[in-house]
Amino acid sequence: MGEFLNYTVNGALIGLTYALVAMGFVVIYRASKVFNLAQGELVVLGGFIVWLMMIQLDLPLIIGLPIAFLCAGIFGFLIDRIFFSRMAGQSVFAMVMVTIGLMILLRGVVLVAFGAQVRQFPAVFPVFPVIWGDFLIPQAMLYGGVITVCVALGLAWFFNRTRAGLRMTAVAEDHQVAMSLGISVRRSVIIAWIMGSMLATLGAIIFLSNRSISFITSEIGLLALPVALLAGLESIAGLILAGILIGIVQGLAAGYLDPALGASVSSVLPFVIMLMILFIRPTGMFGWKTIERV
């Protein structure tokens, strides 16, 4: 029983980090309808900037992290300016092809700038795990879970209650209608890329704290995909539920199925779930179902 709870709780917490990475993905998708396959590379890039600030330059946390977020924001801005601002009006397919190009390019940039070595990521959160009776939880995961839930609530509030956020939600619904109301679609898309890139950096900090980073870390971007699809691509709150769900399934599979079968079922299971969602309910579980009234 203790074992089961341990797998469940740790799975849920890991799932929340997927949800955090998926949030960046969803924020970009909502505004621009760009399905950003390079989200994992943004995580790696953000992670390496943090590494650069804190390990290479040896800056204290309080200075290193704000600079890292600032850099991430600037990267998001530049990516939109360089790759997507001139793509306005192009097909979704063309946009996705550009994100694949971006993925390859960012991977190259990371390899050239930081090399292929595995590097130790700074311990942003305390290292020793929390032990509660039978539970053993890494603190980074615990803080990460709390931060993820707070960020989700904050974003939901932003998109539904603030002027800038409502503008972005209008853009998410329909570019032309948003324009007819005097909303600058361009500006909303730029803000979305900046936010998406910063969220990727936050995801890197939580996911990587006291672990190691290399260009392979971008796989987290792939794990965020099933979470985003399960949530339905538009719903921020849905991401939390979807993340927990996928994390628990993966955690339990890793705990029970993998040893029993002698195979890594847990690493493919999220994608099996993703395919099932795509077959059964392509709009996801909590996302914007197309409301049609005739």
Place this chain on the structure above:
Amino acid sequence: MLTLNNVEVMYSDVILAVKGITLTVNKGQCVTLVGGNGAGKSTTLKAISNVIGPEDGRVTSGTILFGDRRIDNREPSQIVAAGIVHVMEGRKVLRHLTVDQNLLVGGHMERSGREVRRRLESMYELIPRLAQLKTRTAGYLSGGEQQLLVIGRAMMANPELIMIDEPSLGLAPLAIEEVFNLLSHLKQNGITLLLVEQNSSAALSIADYGYVMENGRIVLEGTSDELRNNEDVREFYLGLNVEGERKSYREIKHYKRRKRWLG
């Protein structure tokens, strides 16, 4: 107040949808633009509000003046800021937002939160139907309610001129009446209206002046009384004719119609 001079609009640099139209909307007037399917009415409105970018359209010649400022090919946000709001065809509510949120988005340009709340209050006074629906998701409202909502949302920007595209499309007679009541109310409050309609009789009932569009051109214009009494308008757009039977649109040759209209 709004003047179009020989405006041409092209889609994808090949389809000439509006072929040099000239029209004027005076302050406080309600002007209607009627015409059959594909005449170019919506394109004209989209050219004025400049929301044709996403459809790869643009104004290729002519000028659009609002007051004495050129507004052709300006940013849509500048046009809204100047005082023109476009209520697009098809009751485009923000479907996943509530009625309240839809209206707030309409007033997004206003920086003062107090002023926005004041407008919201007065909007609910103006359209009491919406007040009961404040927290409802806009996508689930009835067609008539959605039409009231998009007009209310446009009003939240505090415009001088509202352009409305086919507000009666697909609505039951009672809902049409409600929408047109709202429009005449707006007109009484000094809002200038540019109304595109297929339902010409409803449109002419509140309009002061009208233009008839066909094939990207304006083929006839006049006060609403003149248009109502015009034989061709009665025949093609009001569905009435002297013998009391409805003739097919194609039966009369184009040149003959033009001659009669121009003469």
